Amino acid sequence: MKELSMDIVATRVNILMMTQYSLQSENFRQMLQEATGLSISSVDPTRKMDVASIPENSIVIIDISVSNLLEEIVKIVKESDKVVGTVLFNAEEDMSVEEVLSWKSLRGTFSARDSLPQVCQGLKAIANGDNWLPRKIINKLISYYELNINSSQDLGYLGTDLTRRELEILESLKTGGSNIEIADSLFVSEHTIKSHLYNIFKKLEVKNRTQAMAWARKHL
Template structure:
């Protein structure tokens, strides 16, 4: 497998887990492939280490259970805008379980190999989500069934550019693809997405897609999919 050429050297890669020979070996392999330092973060170190860095955080679900998972989740939540988060070694999470991690942008299953993991990290560092299509569909269905916070569209005013970006978001386009199609920078796309999320009162890309599917017709745009 070829080493991945990414911008990951600009980021800190943190692995929230417990010390073990397996984790030590994984960290060594990741560092070799992504050409960036990977640091182990134990649960009691989360606040200290995440507050002094910015990057991608892998959460090893196989290392925690029960109340410890809740503790880890609560400890990570304050840093949702500072880092990119992904669940690692995830079992077959239900949509409800996944929705309880609203700041998560990626999911890696136990059976995923190193190449798949590195490719997902590369995409996430480029601003994309890394969720299996089935999980994405399950999440959208979950939000449809539990949409208790209806929004009055009359109070929302999306600009023409925000409408364009929202429509492309629904097609599954990545930030880079949206930027290329609209001849703007990825930074501009991210800024628009931030404003869109704030206006329509959603926390992540999946919730925005759900909102768009139910409201694009209101703003005169057809959803194709």
């Protein structure tokens, strides 16, 4: 299983691939778009890309091997409130918690070893509201969040207004279930699971799926 700040409840996201334009990068974008059925736009930060030009509800793909553009890309992504998720290409497979948290709303990572089918599967999962992070990173994040769940959250546990269905979803989330897997096990639609997760995050006052997993593992 692989591992958004908040999972996307909206039915449509804008996927931007930020990298310096080249024939190779354009061919790769087209391959991803054709294989996933997702609309993926290429954005070259060297062409005076600014925060205002990023569309609402955007997932940004960043090729971190393009080191000469990283500083500008990171600045744009961090300053935009329209970015709901970040995806890293050519990332290290064993990133530290500090590295993960330094990226805004990191939703997934892909290393140079990942095949095209693996990347396509991950991107489709991310676009549907799941996260796609290696298990090692997820476990590091869960441990981090478990240690940093503040006392107000602990004290508020008994008064948390979670429904029976929301508790069932948290139980499944605790074991690493994806949205589709949870939906199938509860005989509901994936859209219903996304809506429940949105409400769960609000009630628990957590920002992302991994924090919710950490909460569930500590309290359920």
